[in-house]
Structure formats: C-alpha cells, structure tokens
Amino acid sequence: MRTHLVTALAATALIFLMSAPASAQHMHGRPQADSAAHSDSIMMQGMQHGAMTMTLGLPMSRMGSGTSWLPDGSPMHAAHYSAGGWGFMLHGLSFGMYDKQFTDRGDDQISSPNWAMLMATRPLAGGMLQLRGMFSAEPFTVGARGYPLLLQSGEAYKGEPLHDRQHPHDLFMELAAVYERPVARNLAISFYAAPVGEPALGPVAFPHRPSAAGDPLAPLSHHWQDATHISFGVLTAGVFTRTMKLEASLFNGREPDEHRYNFDYAGRSLDSWAGRLTVNPGADWSLSASFGGLKSPEELRPDESQHRFTAAVLHSRPIGNGGNWSSALIYGANKHEGGNWEGSVTAETNLAFDGRNEVFARVNIVRKRAEDLAIGTNPEQEFDLGGLVLGYVRALAEVGGVNIGAGVRGSLNVIPEGLEPAFGTLTPTGFAVYLRFRPALMSGETASVKHRGMEMVP
Numbered sequence: 402m403r404t405h406l407v408t409a410l411a412a413t414a415l416i417f418l419m420s421a422p423a424s425a426q427h428m429h430g431r432p433q434a435d436s437a438a439h440s441d442s443i444m445m446q447g448m449q450h451g452a453m454t455m456t457l458g459l460p461m462s463r464m465g466s467g468t469s470w471l472p473d474g475s476p477m478h479a480a481h482y483s484a485g486g487w488g489f490m491l492h493g494l495s496f497g498m499y500d501k502q503f504t505d506r507g508d509d510q511i512s513s514p515n516w517a518m519l520m521a522t523r524p525l526a527g528g529m530l531q532l533r534g535m536f537s538a539e540p541f542t543v544g545a546r547g548y549p550l551l552l553q554s555g556e557a558y559k560g561e562p563l564h565d566r567q568h569p570h571d572l573f574m575e576l577a578a579v580y581e582r583p584v585a586r587n588l589a590i591s592f593y594a595a596p597v598g599e600p601a602l603g604p605v606a607f608p609h610r611p612s613a614a615g616d617p618l619a620p621l622s623h624h625w626q627d628a629t630h631i632s633f634g635v636l637t638a639g640v641f642t643r644t645m646k647l648e649a650s651l652f653n654g655r656e657p658d659e660h661r662y663n664f665d666y667a668g669r670s671l672d673s674w675a676g677r678l679t680v681n682p683g684a685d686w687s688l689s690a691s692f693g694g695l696k697s698p699e700e701l702r703p704d705e706s707q708h709r710f711t712a713a714v715l716h717s718r719p720i721g722n723g724g725n726w727s728s729a730l731i732y733g734a735n736k737h738e739g740g741n742w743e744g745s746v747t748a749e750t751n752l753a754f755d756g757r758n759e760v761f762a763r764v765n766i767v768r769k770r771a772e773d774l775a776i777g778t779n780p781e782q783e784f785d786l787g788g789l790v791l792g793y794v795r796a797l798a799e800v801g802g803v804n805i806g807a808g809v810r811g812s813l814n815v816i817p818e819g820l821e822p823a824f825g826t827l828t829p830t831g832f833a834v835y836l837r838f839r840p841a842l843m844s845g846e847t848a849s850v851k852h853r854g855m856e857m858v859p
C-alpha cells in the first residue's frame with residue numbers, strides 16, 4: 402500500500418509537471434489566436450474565428466478517443482500551442498485516490514488511475530495529419546492486479562480472471578497516425594493506423610467521456626462496451642460529412658495481457674473487425690452504433706470468439722459560467738460463440754454547475770457469467786448485476802493551468818440471491834475519496850462552438 406501511495410503521488414506530480422509548461426504556453430496562446438501570423442496551421446485558422454477546427458471545419462471538441470466523435474458541446478480540458486507548422490494539444494486526467502470496496506470480495510487501496518495524451522497536427526497534401534501518443538502510468542500507480550471495484554471483470558492476472566478489480570491500463574494506450582482529407586465540399590475520408598489504439602467499436606471510451614470525467618473508477622460494463630480502446634494493432638478507414646461518419650476497422654482482437662509495458666503482438670494478426678456509424682445531428686448530440694467480431698479476445702478462453710454490438714447516445718452542452726452538462730446512455734452486448742447475447746446498459750451524467758461544483762451519477766446494469774466473476778458454480782450461469790454510483794467533485798485551485806479538485810464517490814450494487822453467499826450481502830457497497838488533476842478548461846472554445854455553427858469550411 403505504501404508503494405502505491407508513493408507511485409500515486411509521483412504520477413500525479415508527473416502529470417502536473419507535464420501540464421504546467423504547456424498550459425503556460427496556452428495562456429499566451431490565446432492572444433496569438435487572433436493574429437493572422439499563424440494562419441498556416443489548420444487549427445489556427447479556426448482559432449481566428451474563436452474555435453479550433455479540424456477537417457470540414459469540425460470543432461476539435463468533437464474528437465473523442467480513437468476515431469470516435471463526441472458532441473461538439475463537450476468541454477475541452479487541454480493545453481494547446483503551436484510550433485514549426487504543427488499544432489500541439491496536451492490533455493489528460495489523473496486521480497490520486499483511496500478506494501474502499503466492502504465485503505469479503507472487496508479490498509482497499511491507494512492508487513492513481515491516469516492517462517495523458519499528446520497530439521501533433523499539421524496540414525499535409527490537402528488534408529490533415531495527426532500523430533498521437535497516449536500513455537498511462539497505471540502499471541506503476543495502480544499495479545498489475547488493478548484497483549478494487551466490486552463486480553468488475555475483464556482481463557487476467559497470473560492465469561486467473563481479474564474480478565472485483567479493474568485492470569490497469571497499459572503504459573502505451575495509443576500510438577496512432579490519423580490522416581483526414583476533404584474530397585468534396587461536405588465529404589472527407591479518414592485513415593487511422595495504430596500499433597496500439599482504438600478500433601471503430603463502441604462509443605467514446607470512458608476515460609475520454611465528459612459524462613464520466615468526475616469518476617475515477619471504470620464502469621462495470623467496460624468489457625461489454627468500450628474495452629477494445631487498447632488494441633495492439635488497428636487499421637481504420639472512414640468517410641464522413643459534417644454530421645455523419647461511417648467507419649470500418651481491422652484490428653487485433655486480443656485483450657492486453659498482464660504485462661502492461663510492452664506490445665502484445667505474439668501470435669496475433671489483424672484478425673478482428675468492426676464497423677461503426679456515428680451521427681451528430683446537432684451541436685449537443687452524438688449517436689453511434691457499432692458491431693464487431695472479436696477473434697479470441699480472452700487469453701484464458703482462447704478457443705472462444707465473440708461478437709459485440711453497441712449503441713450509444715451522448716449529450717453535452719456548456720451551461721452557466723464555465724459549467725457543462727454531459728450525459729451518456731450506452732447499450733453494449735457480447736455474444737460468445739455458442740452462447741447467448743449478454744447485454745449491458747450504462748447511464749451516466751456529469752453536471753458541472755459553474756466550474757466549481759460538479760455532481761455525477763452512473764447506473765450500470767450488466768449480465769455477467771459465473772466465470773467472469775470466478776464464482777465457483779456452473780461457469781455458464783448468468784447473473785444480472787446492478788450498480789449505482791453517486792459522486793461530487795469540488796474545484797480547489799487552478800495552479801499553472803492545472804485544475805485541481807477533490808472528490809468523493811459512493812457505490813451501491815444490487816446482486817441476485819445466487820451471488821449472496823460469495824458477497825455475504827445482496828447490496829455490496831464501496832466508496833472512494835480522491836484528488837483530480839487535469840488541464841484547465843479551454844474557456845470560450847466550447848461556447849463559441851454553439852454560436853459559430855458549422856459555416857467554417859477550410
């Protein structure tokens with residue numbers, strides 16, 4: 402526990418240091434945005450009009466994880482600056498938390514869930530090239546077994562399925578190149594190649610969802626919805642207009658293994674596939690549906706492939722003075738070969754009233770098998786699980802462009818009688834207290850997206 406405390410503090414300090422100089426740049430980056438001197442960069446062209454834009458004049462706030470789309474009204478907690486014809490953006494999220502999960506299957510731990518992402522963007526051959534690196538210190542700051550989270554499942558450790566814990570994310574979460582190019586007034590093509598990255602399967606992954614921004618812990622439905630966000634080998638091609646995007650991916654469908662520092666290619670190819678349709682009908686909304694085939698995703702059940710279907714509605718809009726309200730309703734289902742569709746629902750909302758006070762809530766309903774939870778009955782037996790999460794984050798300070806908040810989170814789960822012997826209760830609970838570190842809100846950008854409309858075609 403002491404080593405985790407030390408590494409958690411080290412990680413938050415690291416993120417802090419990484420954010421601070423970039424944010425200082427960001428501070429004097431704003432006046433530059435109004436100068437015509439930087440008009441060589443696509444993003445800076447957009448900034449002259451009050452918001453940064455991408456291909457087809459789409460706002461940067463729409464960029465989700467991988468190639469997914471958020472609502473345009475999503476808040477951007479990022480630092481931005483430009484140099485040498487490139488536009489750089491740094492964003493990330495780091496928590497330092499104490500997490501206690503009750504019952505015999507619970508545990509407590511001090512840890513730091515975190516990620517940081519650097520993007521470099523420049524014009525290329527009539528289009529836009531973007532290079533991305535996303536990293537997580539969780540292998541050090543959470544540990545190989547992950548952090549305690551009752552009823553969570555997915556991935557493995559020392560030959561056993563991880564259960565009642567959330568696995569750490571890999572050191573290399575994403576290394577990717579994106580190329581987008583307009584081919585008509587309102588039509589563009591995109592290519593995404595990633596030694597590690599996210600295929601077009603599922604909604605925006607939870608670490609990137611504004612509707613999950615106050616909560617350090619993962620949704621219980623992660624492996625039914627967005628768990629492919631770290632895949633070791635992804636190729637995605639897409640076509641999009643300003644309101645619609647259609648994508649297809651080939652990727653390595655195997656989940657990351659317990660060695661979180663390396664690239665998991667052994668014996669694998671781009672053996673899995675996915676397709677996704679996303680529609681952003683207005684500035685506040687993003688709707689998506691995806692379907693994929695995952696070849697042998699789990700190392701403990703190598704003979705089993707599965708299909709996944711997801712559908713999601715994301716909503717996000719600025720409110721009041723520096724506030725934002727973001728919500729998501731997500732359905733995701735897995736079908737193992739020869740098995741039934743096992744469904745899950747996530748409903749989550751994050752309401753930042755005014756940039757100081759933030760409340761969030763999540764409801765998870767998910768059907769898991771006995772073997773997911775390593776419950777010693779018939780491995781195929783299915784259980785419907787329910788989880789309710791409520792939390793509050795209070796902004797404490799903004800230091801050097803880093804926004805620091807303190808939060809508290811409580812969870813109440815509801816399990817069927819068949820699981821009562823394992824947990825000793827029908828309503829296992831947990832709580833966490835934490836600090837949250839992230840770059841300050843890029844004020845003005847999100848608001849201007851609303852008023853700007855979509856008239857800015859490059």
Ligand SMILES: [Cu+2]
Pocket residue numbers: 570623627628630
């Ligand atoms: Cu994950």
